[in-house]
Amino acid sequence: MQQLDIFSLFVLIGGLLLISVVAWAVPVRLWVEAISAGVRIGISYLIGMRLRKVTPAAVVRPLIWATKAGIPLNINDLEAHYLAGGDVMRVVRALISADKASIDLGFQQAAAIDLAGRDVFEAVQVSVNPKVINTPKVAAMAIDGIQLIAQARVTVRANINRLVGGAGEDTILARVGEGIVSSIGSAVTHQAVLENPDAISKSVLAKGLDSGTAFEILSIDIADVDVGKNIGADLQAHQADADKQVAQARAEERRAMAVAQEQEMKAKVEEMKADLVKAEAEVPAALAEAFRQGHMGVMDYVRYNNVQSDTEMRKSIATGDEEDTEPLA
Structure with missing residues (x-):
């Protein structure tokens, strides 16, 4: 059991x-x-x-x-x-x-x-109900040097036939940003862009930015445009500062050359003074030799001293020296 x-x-x-x-x-x-x-x-x-x-x-x-x-x-x-x-x-x-x-x-x-x-269900929904993509802020500079910061809204519709192999949203954003930079950069003044921001939309939309992507761009609307820095003035200021530094460097170079030349001339003057002192030291010996050989008499020596005294007097008058001249022998 x-x-x-x-x-x-x-x-x-x-x-x-x-x-x-x-x-x-x-x-x-x-x-x-x-x-x-x-x-x-x-x-x-x-x-x-x-x-x-x-x-x-x-x-x-x-x-x-x-x-x-x-x-x-x-x-x-x-x-x-x-x-x-x-x-x-x-x-x-x-x-x-x-x-x-x-x-x-x-x-x-x-x-x-x-x-x-890819999310095929979302693609069908975007194909029926277009999607709005907000671009990040794009900074660009007009010809007058003023920076503008723009933000756009891109309305896209999914292209079913290009979903396989077609580029995605990142490519759309990159191309739109490039188009905005190009449009602002070709504007003569930033006021022209601020007065007519639709010109950016038309210019960018006409470039066929959706080629090779999985989307069809329906519209590009500029949502906001802000004025940024005066890049042109900043560049000019930087250039002026660079030119100033170059000029200062060249002036310093010229000053150094002048100082070197001055020192060289001083050295030459000292050398010439040394030669003069050396030559003056040989004068008494030459006079003595002239007396011994009979080439010079007493009157010649007196006239020599008179000429020398006259020369020293003239120098004293010219330089304002108040010292008495040496008496004649």
Whole structure:
């Protein structure tokens, strides 16, 4: 009797485990939902999805939505997209939205957009309801040297046909910023830009900045324009300061050359004075030699002293010296 109770317990546990495995492998509730929605799918296919490590609800429920929306889809395509790492639910929602908005969008194109890493459902929404992108503040300088800081609002609409391989919002912002800088930079005065900011919008919009992007630019509106620094004056001030430093350096160079030349001339004067002193020291010896050889007499010597005294007197008068001249011998 005791052995029978143990056997019954094992049978009960085994039955519960079998029921749990069957309930996991066979999503009966999901199968009933599909049948009630008009989606013909077999229990064996759902079991096969389990074995292929595919969550049946992630494929079957989007198929139910598409069927109820009147969009014919193949469950094999949905499962393949799931196995490829795509978001089946998002793709089906995008297809339903596109169908209601009369946008030509097929499953293969939507799946390719989703696998490319873009939100295909958001793309359909942006295609129906255009999106406004606020650009960061862009600083540019007009020809008169005044800096202007502008901010724009770009209204874009998603281009479904260019979502795969097309550039994103960052490219749009970069191109619009470049266009704003170019437009402001070509303005003669900053007042012209402030008086007519629409000229920037028209100039930028005419350049076809949406080429090669996943968006179509509908409008570019200048939201704000502020006056910045007087860059032209700053540049002129910096240039004047640089010119001043160059002039000072050249003046210092000339001063140094003048000082060097002055010192050189002083050295030459001292050298000439030394030669003069040396020559004057030889005069007495020359006079003595002249007396010995009879080339010079007493009267000649007196006349020599008179000439020398006269010369010293003239120097004293010229320089204002009040010292008495040396008496004649």
